Amino acid sequence: MPDAPARSDRPAPVGVDPTRASIARVYDAFLNGKDNYEIDRDVLHKVQQAAPEAQDLATENRGFLIRACRFLASQTSITQYLDLGSGLPTAENTHHVVQRINPESTVVYVDNDPVVLAHGRALLEENDHTHFVADDIFEPDALLQNEEIRRHIDFSQPLVVLQMGTLHHYTGTRAEAAAIMRKYIDAMPSGSYAGISHFLDPENELSKTAREMEKFFIHSPMGSGSFATKPEIEALFGDLEMVDTSVLGNPGVSLCADWWPDGPRLKELNAAQRTIAGGVGRKK
Template sequence: MSSATSDTPAPESVDTTQPSIARVYDAFLNGGNNYEVDREVVRAVRKVAPEAADLAVENRRFLIRACRFLAGQAGITQYLDCGSGLPTAENTHNVVQRANPDSRVVYVDNDPAVLAHSQVLLKENENAVFVSADIFEPEKLLRDDAVRAHLDWGKPVALLQMGTLHHYNGEHTRTRKDIMRAYVDALPDGSYVAISHFLDPEDEYTATARKMEEIFLHSMMGSGTFSTAAELRELFDGLELVPPGLVRCAEWRPDAPRLAPLNAPQRCIAGAVARKP
């Protein structure tokens, strides 16, 4: 699929002079909803990690496998997908509604481009809605009328934070752990939380992780922190990790045996699914 160019007209609400997290991910996935300013970030990261697109690829694959588990094995029928990003071929509602057509999904993002594309995508799907909100203000988001109305908060909900928390820079003077605690406290018992996050593997690939981090943080995008496994486990405080626990995304319940060793970017993004007792 050919990508959009800086000459392609954009909606008035879309700022094409600044990279967007959603559009940078789209560019990594070779999507068609990004601009030159987004691809500049991609090219810079690829200079230190040529396979850097695998950060986005493994994040998306983990989302799909986690949703299959949640819908097929855990029996969850309600999903709050935070920082959902631009639509691709397999979105959360596609995966979970294949298992149960009555599954309800609330997508949340504050990117104008995501809003425009999602409204078109979900136009004829009454069980999936989009909410424009800041996912790093959980109390405000959870009070949103659409969130309250579309999900039954007396029954388990799956909270998805896929590739989102590493883009939090402390704007709301609280930690990522504090943000997750606010979400977890609001979830009904029996709910699930799925998180993927850039990983500092604390091995020979740490240098690559930190170089990628430096480019993300010092690009116009300005976010993209790599955390250690110990730091990521804190995000699941009070939850029961589903086997195999917190591992690299590529190693979380893979669809088939791996024939080649993981490359550097594949070693630098981790994920887990956990249950609230």
């Protein structure tokens, strides 16, 4: 994908520091969005030194989110979605996908980035079934007791929990990240689903590229963005029953690009597309 076009940065909303990189704004820059600043685009340009196609990390993550939500909305009877670390609104958000299939589906977005909070308020105006809550997704004990979340999500009924491109920004250990996800899984009733995507170290000839991108992410002003092996990503799902993937023909974590793609592949995957993976698991 081409670099984001040059632009003039607009005045920052109240509470937003344009001199510090933001995970949400960096992701927006990767998607060629307009809600980012020079400091955020600098992260993108540095990561592109390791992988020129680095923006495809974001586009594959977004494509996986869309396909997973479309599957869950059309193939299950679940009508409530908890989207953790939702980031900035794009052209195709979770509520757009699931409410197109079932307009009565409830979507609760959770984030604590000031720039996301500013934009999240606009989502509240779209319909009565879309909500935005400010909270820390890496503090599940507090989040799961958040009164506003519980006002819209019934934890006695099956729900979908989404951690799309979020856990690789947790700066603790792999075991701690798995423990965070374990608390969300424990709170999900039987019949619920979880969707997770994560930067991948494929443990092959692309491992060096993955670790180079990781170095640029972690040592950038953003300060996070770790790459995990497939077993480490699978550990985040705990004992959930994994949904099969169409390309690999077996359940588990796969490249985001391989998770039920929209059609036959005509082009070979590039390095970035081969270093982000995800999966969907069901609680029995």
